[in-house]
Amino acid sequence: xxxxxxxxxxxxxxxxxxxxxxxxxxxxxxxxxxxxxxxxxxxxxxxxxxxxxxxxxxxxxxxxxxxxxxxxxxxxxxxxxxxxxxxxxxxxxxxxxxxxxxxxxxxxxxxxxxxxxxxxxxxxxxxxxxxxxxxxxxxxxxxxxxxxxxxxxxxxxxxxxxxxxxxxxxxxxxxxxxxxxxxxxxxxxxxxxxxxxxxxxxxxxxxxxxxxxxxxxxxxxxxxxxxxxxxxxxxxxxxxxxxxxxxxx
Amino acid sequence: xxxxxxxxxxxxxxxxxxxxxxxxxxxxxxxxxxxxxxxxxxxxxxxxxxxxxxxxxxxxxxxxxxxxxxxxxxxxxxxxxxxxxxxxxxxxxxxxxxxxxxxxxxxxxxxxxxxxxxxxxxxxxxxxxxxxxxxxxxxxxxxxxxxxxxxxxxxxxxxxxxxxxxxxxxxxxxxxxxxxxxxxxxxxxxxxxxxxxxxxxxxxxxxxxxxxxxxxxxxxxxxxxxxxxxxxxxxxxxxxxxxxxxxxxxxxxxxxxxxxxxxxxxxxxxxxxxxxxxx
Ligand SMILES: Nc1ncnc2c1ncn2[C@@H]1O[C@H](COP(=O)(O)OP(=O)(O)OP(=O)(O)O)[C@@H](O)[C@H]1O
Ligand SMILES: [Mg+2]
Numbered sequence: 121x122x123x124x125x126x127x128x129x130x131x132x133x134x135x136x137x138x139x140x141x142x143x144x145x146x147x148x149x150x151x152x153x154x155x156x157x158x159x160x161x162x163x164x165x166x167x168x169x170x171x172x173x174x175x176x177x178x179x180x181x182x183x184x185x186x187x188x189x190x191x192x193x194x195x196x197x198x199x200x201x202x203x204x205x206x207x208x209x210x211x212x213x214x215x216x217x218x219x220x221x222x223x224x225x226x227x228x229x230x231x232x233x234x235x236x237x238x239x240x241x242x243x244x245x246x247x248x249x250x251x252x253x254x255x256x257x258x259x260x261x262x263x264x265x266x267x268x269x270x271x272x273x274x275x276x277x278x279x280x281x282x283x284x285x286x287x288x289x290x291x292x293x294x295x296x297x298x299x300x301x302x303x304x305x306x307x308x309x310x311x312x313x314x315x316x317x318x319x320x321x322x323x324x325x326x327x328x329x330x331x332x333x334x335x336x337x338x339x340x341x342x343x344x345x346x347x348x349x350x351x352x353x354x355x356x357x358x359x360x361x362x363x364x365x366x367x368x369x
Numbered sequence: 370x371x372x373x374x375x376x377x378x379x380x381x382x383x384x385x386x387x388x389x390x391x392x393x394x395x396x397x398x399x400x401x402x403x404x405x406x407x408x409x410x411x412x413x414x415x416x417x418x419x420x421x422x423x424x425x426x427x428x429x430x431x432x433x434x435x436x437x438x439x440x441x442x443x444x445x446x447x448x449x450x451x452x453x454x455x456x457x458x459x460x461x462x463x464x465x466x467x468x469x470x471x472x473x474x475x476x477x478x479x480x481x482x483x484x485x486x487x488x489x490x491x492x493x494x495x496x497x498x499x500x501x502x503x504x505x506x507x508x509x510x511x512x513x514x515x516x517x518x519x520x521x522x523x524x525x526x527x528x529x530x531x532x533x534x535x536x537x538x539x540x541x542x543x544x545x546x547x548x549x550x551x552x553x554x555x556x557x558x559x560x561x562x563x564x565x566x567x568x569x570x571x572x573x574x575x576x577x578x579x580x581x582x583x584x585x586x587x588x589x590x591x592x593x594x595x596x597x598x599x600x601x602x603x604x605x606x607x608x609x610x611x612x613x614x615x616x617x618x619x620x621x622x623x624x625x626x627x628x629x630x631x632x633x634x635x636x637x638x639x640x641x642x643x644x645x646x647x648x
Contacts, residue, residue, distance in 0.1 A: 267469040270440050274465045275488050285488075289475045366516040367474050 154335050162340035172325060172341070179310060179322040180348075182238050186245025186306035187299075193246075194253025194302065195295060199283055201254065202261040218251045223309065227316055241318060245309030249302035256298030260291025293364060300356050307349055385416040385572045386437065386540060390446035392597070393432050405597040407432045409446060412591070412600065414540075414572050419563075421583035422576045423633060424593025425640035430576045431468055433598065434542050437574065438465050450540060464538030466546045468576075472517040472525045472532075478504065479513045482531045489536075503531040506561070522549035527558075537569060544576045555579070556614045559586050563613060580633070584626045585617055592632045595640035601632050 121129070136156050142148045143155045154162075166172060201208045223244050230240040264287050272282040288295070314323025322341055329338035392408030407429035414420055424430050435441035437448060442457040450460050459465075473481050482503055486496045504510055507527040517525050526549050533541065543562075547555045559582060566573050577583050583590045590604045606625055608616060616622055 265469070265471075267467050267471045268473065270435075270465070270467060271471045271473075273440055274438065274459050274463070275485050276459055276461070277488065281488075286473070289473070292475060367518055 151333075151335065154339050158336060159339040159343045162336040163343050166337065166340045166344075172322070175320050175322050175325050176344075178238065178320050179314065182241050182310045182321070183245060183306045185238075185242045186249055186310055187302050189242070190246050190249035190253050190302045190306065191299060194250045194298060195257050195288075197250075198254040198257025199261065199288070202258045203279070203283070208258070215251070215255060223247045224312065224316065227313065231317060236317070236319065241310045241313040241321065244313040245306040248305035248309040252301035252305060253295070253298040256294050256301070257291065260294025261287050263294070264290045293360075293367060296360055296363060300353075300360070303352060303356065304349075307345075311345065383416050384413045385418070385451065386412075386414040386574075387449045388412040388437070388446065389448075391436060391443050391448060392445040393429070393436055393441060394444040407436070407596075407598050408444075410599060412603075414574065416572055417570050419566055419573045419586060419588045420575070421587035421590045422574065422593060423578065423580060423583050423590060423629060424598055425595050425633065425637040426578070427640060428593045428596045428636070429598030430593065431544055433593075434465070434544050434574070434576060438463055438542055440465070462539040464533040464536055464541045466526075466530050466533050466541070466543040468544040468548065470517075470522065470525050470529070472520075472528045474517050477514050477516055478509055478520070478528055481517065481528050482535060484532060485536045499535045500531075503535045506534075506565075507531045523547075523551075523554065526550070534565065538571060540572045540574070542574045542576075545578060546575070547582070548578070555582065556585075560613045562586065567610060580626050580629050581617065581622075584622060584629065585614060590625075590629055592629055593636075595636045601636065604629055604632075 139148075139153075140155045140157060143150060143153060201211065226247075227240060227244065230243050234240050234243065268286055268290060269282065272286045277285065311321070311323040314321035315327045318324045322345060326338055326341045326345075329335075329341065388410050390408070391410045393406050395404040395406055397403040410433065422430055422433065432441070436443050437450075437455070439448075439450075439455045439457060439459040448455040450463065453460060473484065476484065479500055483496050483500045486499060491499075501510075501513075504513055507530060509524065509527055509531065512520060512524065517528065520528070526546055530543075530546055547558050550558060562573070562575075563586060565571075575583070575586060584606060587606055588608065590606065592601045592604060593599065594601050604625065607621075
């Protein structure tokens with residue numbers, strides 16, 4: 121491990137130990153937060169019991185659905201918009217203000233449309249994620265050097281083939297940035313929506329434990345989400361680094 | 370196995386590429402006025418001819434290449450390639466090596482060179498054979514699995530040359546292909562280009578800023594004026610088809626190069642805005 125890596129690890133371990141001590145000495149009251157060691161033990165118990173297997177499956181598959189749909193729609197829409205400057209100009213104000221819209225405000229509407237199933241949660245995740253994909257796809261496609269497009273012309277490639285074989289491969293690192301954001305937004309969207317109205321999912325179970333003053337359960341589930349999100353992000357980061365290694369000059 | 374295509378050097382007297390009164394004007398935009406970049410140009414290239422273009426920076430050489438390749442439309446005049454009109458669409462049989470790096474950063478050297486062959490649906494066994502020949506020919510044999518980012522500028526340019534040559538074009542347009550190379554490699558690559566030109570019988574148009582390179586390689590050297598680029602003179606070198614870089618020792622080599630320099634000196638100064646020194 122590098123020096124920075126070691127220091128980083130030390131900071132994290134130090135913070136966790138400090139939190140543990142603050143709680144055990146009673147400086148931070150137990151009904152506010154339980155010691156990290158107890159969160160971990162509780163989490164092991166929760167996972168071993170298998171009680172939340174369905175909730176975990178539901179949440180993770182809804183997140184996966186939000187990621188997949190926002191990637192497919194986002195890359196397609198970004199490619200089409202980038203290829204049609206006139207249409208793109210019409211949508212320009214939307215790009216700028218999109219993230220000022222509080223998506224959760226549409227939750228009642230989504231329930232009216234889709235009912236109480238998984239769709240409203242997936243929709244919120246999708247709505248949050250898709251614009252990041254669109255914007256990053258357009259950004260990547262905008263950067264394709266003119267000479268590569270000329271090379272495509274020399275190979276007598278159609279517009280569609282040029283998009284598939286030149287433009288999109290060139291834009292891959294930018295689209296990957298969109299993908300990383302889509303993953304984060306999908307987690308935020310889906311789990312956040314589960315808090316509001318839903319009858320299953322990790323977000324729902326956290327809210328339920330909170331309302332029943334079940335601190336060990338609540339904190340173990342929060343820890344679970346943290347572990348999942350951090351490991352997903354770290355693997356994406358490693359993947360991106362490998363992808364970029366061959367492109368960097 | 371070689372890069373030689375099926376096309377033999379055709380009979381003399383025929384015309385392979387023909388330009389008549391060709392001009393290109395870049396239309397103005399917003400605060401920018403229209404810009405007359407090229408022409409009018411009249412030029413006939415014989416099949417299998419090696420033609421070099423020299424001219425001051427910004428005189429329209431790359432623009433000439435664009436319109437000849439069908440990458441840009443002409444504003445006036447007409448271009449024919451093998452008897453068919455070219456305007457804004459690249460005809461089959463034309464290969465281009467660009468001034469800028471056009472290697473595909475997401476593909477390995479091998480896949481870069483194989484790109485065009487796969488694009489036209491060449492069987493994979495043939496692709497392998499042709500690509501490995503071209504890579505060795507271009508001195509890239511040790512870098513087949515490298516990505517362009519891991520290569521020097523000159524090596525990336527060689528990848529682009531190889532990518533063009535494997536398609537066995539009948540007309541090869543090269544825009545300062547050796548610009549990123551040192552003088553020794555440049556001379557050797559010149560020899561390789563001559564050998565390839567002889568083997569394939571292709572018509573070659575080479576844009577270069579190195580006068581000695583133009584004189585050494587070409588059958589004719591077109592000397593261009595400052596922008597808008599026109600041909601001031603087409604200088605015949607009279608070299609035999611069998612030739613290599615050793616002709617730089619020929620007494621006529623110096624005479625030809627200095628003739629071209631004399632023509633170009635005034636134009637280059639003009640292009641740089643030193644109209645008074647030019648007199
Ligand atoms: N897309 C474009 N739009 C407007 N003007 C252009 C464009 N491309 C080139 N020009 C202008 O046309 C003129 C000729 O450019 P060109 O690239 O053909 O010159 P060149 O002879 O190849 O120069 P160099 O030797 O530096 O490569 C220049 O003045 C340039 O600024
Ligand atoms: Mg140029």
